[in-house]
Amino acid sequence: MITHHPGEDLLALYAAGSLDEANSLAIVTHLTLCPACRAVCDDFEALGGALMDENSADTLKPDALAGTLGMIREARSEVTAISVPQRSAAPTAGASILPLPLQYYVGGDLAVARWRTLGPGIHHMPLITDGAATARLLRIAPGRSVFEHSHAGNEITIVLRGSYSAGGEEFRRGDLEMADGSVSHRPIAGSEDICVCLAVTDAPLRFGNWIGRLMQPFIGI
Ligand SMILES: [Zn+2]
Numbered sequence: 509m510i511t512h513h514p515g516e517d518l519l520a521l522y523a524a525g526s527l528d529e530a531n532s533l534a535i536v537t538h539l540t541l542c543p544a545c546r547a548v549c550d551d552f553e554a555l556g557g558a559l560m561d562e563n564s565a566d567t568l569k570p571d572a573l574a575g576t577l578g579m580i581r582e583a584r585s586e587v588t589a590i591s592v593p594q595r596s597a598a599p600t601a602g603a604s605i606l607p608l609p610l611q612y613y614v615g616g617d618l619a620v621a622r623w624r625t626l627g628p629g630i631h632h633m634p635l636i637t638d639g640a641a642t643a644r645l646l647r648i649a650p651g652r653s654v655f656e657h658s659h660a661g662n663e664i665t666i667v668l669r670g671s672y673s674a675g676g677e678e679f680r681r682g683d684l685e686m687a688d689g690s691v692s693h694r695p696i697a698g699s700e701d702i703c704v705c706l707a708v709t710d711a712p713l714r715f716g717n718w719i720g721r722l723m724q725p726f727i728g729i
Contacts, residue, residue, distance in 0.1 A: 512683040523552035530641035534664040534708040540607035541682035605669045641710035648697040663687040663709045670703035
């Protein structure tokens, strides 16, 4: 049961292709495990197509988004599914715990991951360094805590195996935690298993194209 999800603003940016590679990997990793967020992305992809068909982005009014999104939700049966691998949150016996997009970056399953030591009981494997944005796998021994830290930019963490707790909340497979510069936390891995996460840190999100600018008034709702 996934209980922590990305905001709709982030899903819209992903659907519009506005995120950098590292943040896109974070979102697609969550989408492969979360049917609810895949459905939201379906809406945004259809929204983008509908707006592109009917309007010039520069002439859109702010309420165009809400109106079009409402129409799309009514016509959900006609929405084309986003082309990400469809997988349940629980890995089947013998299956990789890594969603397919992550296997591409790792070069296979966890067994082939090339871990580097970060500290006692903590390892990482950098996957993407794209300007200021980086994506890495983290492996934390059972019960071990990561040093307390805050963030210069945004940090997205998605649990792939085991669990961790931070800020009084527990995060399990598929859960996505967002943290920004206002958050100082000290994640602690669950005692039952190692905890493997995908962690992405970045510079501020880019709003370089039409859907990003369109969405900005709605962000934070
Ligand atoms: Zn979700």
